Amino acid sequence: MTPRIALVTGGIGGLGTAICRALTETGHTVVATDLPADAARLQAFSEATAGAVHFEPADVADDGQCAALVARVQARFGALDVLINNAGITRDATLRKMDLGQWNAVLQVNLTSAFQLCHYAVQGMVARGYGRIVNISSVSGQTGNFGQANYAAAKAGLHGLTMSLAREVAAKGITVNSVSPGYVRTPMTAAMPQAVLDKTLAAVPVGRLGEPADIARAVRFLCEEDAGYITGANLPVNGGLYMSF
Numbered sequence: 446m447t448p449r450i451a452l453v454t455g456g457i458g459g460l461g462t463a464i465c466r467a468l469t470e471t472g473h474t475v476v477a478t479d480l481p482a483d484a485a486r487l488q489a490f491s492e493a494t495a496g497a498v499h500f501e502p503a504d505v506a507d508d509g510q511c512a513a514l515v516a517r518v519q520a521r522f523g524a525l526d527v528l529i530n531n532a533g534i535t536r537d538a539t540l541r542k543m544d545l546g547q548w549n550a551v552l553q554v555n556l557t558s559a560f561q562l563c564h565y566a567v568q569g570m571v572a573r574g575y576g577r578i579v580n581i582s583s584v585s586g587q588t589g590n591f592g593q594a595n596y597a598a599a600k601a602g603l604h605g606l607t608m609s610l611a612r613e614v615a616a617k618g619i620t621v622n623s624v625s626p627g628y629v630r631t632p633m634t635a636a637m638p639q640a641v642l643d644k645t646l647a648a649v650p651v652g653r654l655g656e657p658a659d660i661a662r663a664v665r666f667l668c669e670e671d672a673g674y675i676t677g678a679n680l681p682v683n684g685g686l687y688m689s690f
């Protein structure tokens with residue numbers, strides 16, 4: 446396999462760490478980007494990824510930092526072949542209580558950052574005739590979720606971005622897909638009230654929370670060189686919580 450350079454946003458978070466590890470296992474050179482982190486968090490990340498992943502701090506909510514990040518990765522590693530838009534936040538509230546700040550913060554990190562990074566990264570991919578982009582959406586985007594109008598709108602929007610960009614770059618050797626996790630064991634779900642989590646689990650046919658590695662395997666599959674005929678797709682990884690055709 447040609448060595449490929451991969452950038453994973455939210456790369457030192459729960460899913461991000463597993464995605465970075467999975468991509469290193471298939472020979473990718475992997476760069477994690479995330480908000481600046483303290484030494485203890487970076488040490489834990491380094492141990493979880495066997496010291497094999499580079500770290501480039503950036504706030505992907507900031508357009509200038511997105512542009513600079515892509516330029517830095519390309520300058521340091523010579524290319525950017527694989528982009529995983531995984532950074533995400535929640536600011537949950539029922540719509541009646543949600544303010545514009547909560548709406549904008551979630552749209553900026555979960556949707557606009559993906560637009561910006563695709564915008565900057567895709568130019569080099571087109572020039573080289575190869576690219577793999579995976580946007581981490583969510584089952585909440587497919588079904589909506591109580592208290593998550595902002596999050597569900599961003600995640601549904603992300604798949605709209607996926608399908609549109611997929612059409613625009615398909616002839617250039619670039620695939621663009623979404624992965625929609627259900628409920629996965631990460632800090633994001635650890636923050637959910639236990640009663641809500643129990644109720645959610647009762648609706649999962651597989652009968653357990655997802656593990657970060659379950660999601661990472663799906664992402665890695667879509668990033669394989671011979672996955673070139675899969676584009677504009679959404680791959681749900683949700684234990685059967687939501688099935689559709």
Ligand code: NAD
Pocket residue numbers: 454455456457458459460461478479480503504505506530531532533534554581582583584625626627628629630631632633634
């Ligand atoms: P997490 O909180 O562990 O990781 C998210 C990471 O994004 C964190 O490391 C955080 O620092 C980073 N981040 C946040 N804002 C940022 C910014 N402005 N710039 C750069 N980095 C930023 O959460 P996770 O569970 O690993 O979630 C990863 C992705 O998966 C998110 O997009 C989330 O919406 C999605 N997702 C998660 C679940 C789940 O059950 N955990 C389910 C569906 C979808």
